[in-house]
Amino acid sequence: MPHLQSVVNGRTDYDEWEREGAEGWSYKDLRPYFLKSEGFSPTVNNPDIRADEHGTSGPWKTRRPGVDPISKIMLKSCANVGIPITKDFNTPRGTLGATTWTAFMDGKGYSEYKIQTIRQIYPKNSPRLGSSSATAYLTSDVLARRNLFVxxxxxxxxxxxxxxxxxxxxxxxxxxxxxxxxxxxxxxxxxxxxxxxxxxxxxxxxxxxxxxxxxxxxxxxxxxxxxxxxxxxxxxHAACGSVVYRTTKSLPTYDRLNNPLRALVALVQWYITGKGPMAVLTSPGGAFIRSDDPSLPYDTPGEQTPRNLVDLTSGPNAPDLEIAWWKQFLNILSFPLIGLDGGLGKTPPGIQGITISVVSLRPKSSGEVTLKTNSVWDKPIVDPKWFSDEHDMHVLTRGLRLILKIARAKPFADFADYREDKKYPFLWLGTQDPDALSEEELHGFIRQKSTPAWHPxxxxxxxxxxxxxxxxxxxxxxxxxxxxxxxxxxxxxxxxxxxxxxxxxxxxxxxxxxxxxxxx
Structure with missing residues (x-):
């Protein structure tokens, strides 16, 4: 998710760094640099975010974009299963709860990911818009320095x-x-x-x-x-894969923009005004939760929380699971719709929907990078060794069952179509009753569909x-x-x-x- 502002996580993750021997890298030590780098722009979309908890004069521009209708519904469904709504993930208080994302976007609402779409269409004449580490730090003045050669x-x-x-x-x-x-x-x-x-x-x-x-x-x-x-x-971070839900016509998603003419109109609208369907983030919102939270409905009826659940978080206000609802990358365009195969698959025509995923944030398993040859031109061997510790599978399975329950909660349940359709096998898991699914079925889905979150x-x-x-x-x-x-x-x-x-x-x-x- 290159356009999302990285969640700063409160203080406990970085205080854990110091406890691990990284003296001088606690939250207290890093917070001044979080503030120094950020240029947060308050907008009508985030009146409750405290400006004093953000940097406002840094080179990396952030803001909260508009909220799409599905995110409003998803947030209410999260609240109805017990996940509290929070105003801002990026505070010293921690990240637990659900909300919409703050993004790296310039003052006009352009994100770096969206700017890449323009550069693909108009490689010679694309404007230098958006906000990324490159636009923030490699400015024209910096690139013109005599002591810098890129x-x-x-x-x-x-x-x-x-x-x-x-x-x-x-x-x-x-x-x-x-x-x-x-x-x-x-x-x-x-x-x-x-x-x-x-x-x-x-x-x-x-x-x-x-x-x-x-x-x-x-x-x-x-x-x-x-x-x-x-x-x-x-x-x-390991994601469970894509749980796809088909929605009714009464809740239109941006799958309608698979139509080339509508997509072109939306692209022109966004390019000129920074508004419209393309102004919405690829992943507009999500939640951070703990797998051991007794207030959340992880378990099936009659099942008790297993005794071997280990707290691997950095503190009591730190999560070990992340939930995100998102959309696929459709060729060079990005809309809030169904996302297949980690966002790389193309949505079949004639249906509309949304993808929900859960991500394991604190795995016990660890892997390694080794050499294939002694040449950098040969890619290294990357073995993440996911699920080499069964605890990770257990935690991700709990999260997967929870998102199935969120999608059965109102108000999202009022718009979801749970009918099975053999024509679209990727809809299967989203049509199933989460309390009727076995652990083995969920394990099988995770092993077949899990993907990295690209945070090595x-x-x-x-x-x-x-x-x-x-x-x-x-x-x-x-x-x-x-x-x-x-x-x-x-x-x-x-x-x-x-x-x-x-x-x-x-x-x-x-x-x-x-x-x-x-x-x-």
Whole structure:
């Protein structure tokens, strides 16, 4: 969900980071950087959001867009099963409850995702609109700096080191534009900063000689520094898949925009005014909940909460499940309608509806990133090892049964069509009575349909020990001088929300660290 503002999660996730050994990375330490990066714009759509709990002058623009009719109905249905309505997810008080999302959008209501649709249609004349980390920080003034050179369509193949002292020092990188293209070397006078993400950061470290010794030697890579935790501890949020509900004509969704003419009219309306069907987010709302909340109807009649349910959250006000209702990506357009196959499938003509999903935020299972070869041009092997601990399946199953019950609650139940239709097998689960479904049936659906939430983290995590972490609290790689990592791979533990805002706050804090290190 690239257009959603990452939920800041209250204080407990980051206080947990500090408890894990990441001193200086508590909520108190990060909050100034959340506020520094954000430029929140109050609108008529969010009169109850407290401006003093948001940054208002930062470069990354946020606002709350209009609420579509289905979200209003979904919020009432959430409330009717016991999920409280909250005004704002992004506060120090935590995220529990249901509401509509705040989004990264500019003052005219353009999100970066929507701007990408214009760029696909008009690649030469598209405006620089929307709000993303690129539009916020890579402004025309920044790009015009004489000390900045931006190289596109390049791939860094290796980090270079000077081994002339007791501790290796990063001195630059090698890169190419293709596997067989000319080799270029770029020297670093002060530092090399690695920001390649939770998959490629560990891959590049290992190819460069930093990682588990046995794995490097197996790939005939010279060991610069033996760090066993490189590529380990991979954690991502796992979604149950798409539960699709067909709705009646009395609740029109934007499936009607599958009609090319209507879609074109909506696109022009949004492009000119920033309003209309396309101004609604791809995922307009959701909820954060706890799987052990006794007030929510997780269980079937007569069933008791299992004794082996473990609290893996960072605190009593932190969630371990997220619910979202959303729409598919329809070619280059995005509307609130049915979403198939993680949003990639095309909705059949003649039906309309909505997709609901639940996401596991605090899994016990963890995976790893390993090398396929010693070349960065060969993708690494990513094994998330989902559900290797059965506890994760149990938690996600509880969440899946809950969203089935939300969809049976009023007022959504007044508009849902629960009739089975063999012509559309993807509707099957949404037509079933949640109290009649067995655990095995829900497990089977999850195993067949589950998808990542695209929030991988922790593969080069921060900590004190070289045995269990990769970087120290200054984000410097253990045992290596002048090499720093700034991306989600250094998260000490996975957060119970979306990682966009936290990684920007981390980058803001790191920039202060770097300036202090080199200016005294």
């Amino acid at each position: 190289a596109l369509t390049c791939c860094v193949e290796k980090i270079l080191f000077d081994n002339g002292s007791n501790m290796p020092r990063a001195i630059g990188v090698e890169l190419r534009t293709s596997r067989d293209g000319p080799l270029f070397r770029v020297s670093a006078r002060k530092e090399v900063i690695l920001s390649a993400g939770a998959y490629v950061t560990p891959q590049l470290l290992m190819i460069s000689g930093i990682g588990p010794r046995a794995e490097l030697e197996e790939k005939e890579i010279k060991v610069i520094k033996d760090l066993p935790a490189v590529g380990k501890n991979l954690v991502d 983290a922790c593969t080069a995590r921060m900590g004190k020990s070289e045995d269990s972490s990769v970087v120290d609290t200054k984000l410097q790689v253990h045992g290596i001088r002048s090499l720093r990592i700034i991306d989600t791979s250094v998260f000490p533990k996975q957060i119970s929300g979306h990682p966009c805002a936290p990684v920007i706050a981390m980058a803001e804090k790191a920039s202060d660290m770097i300036k202090k290190a080199h200016t005294g």
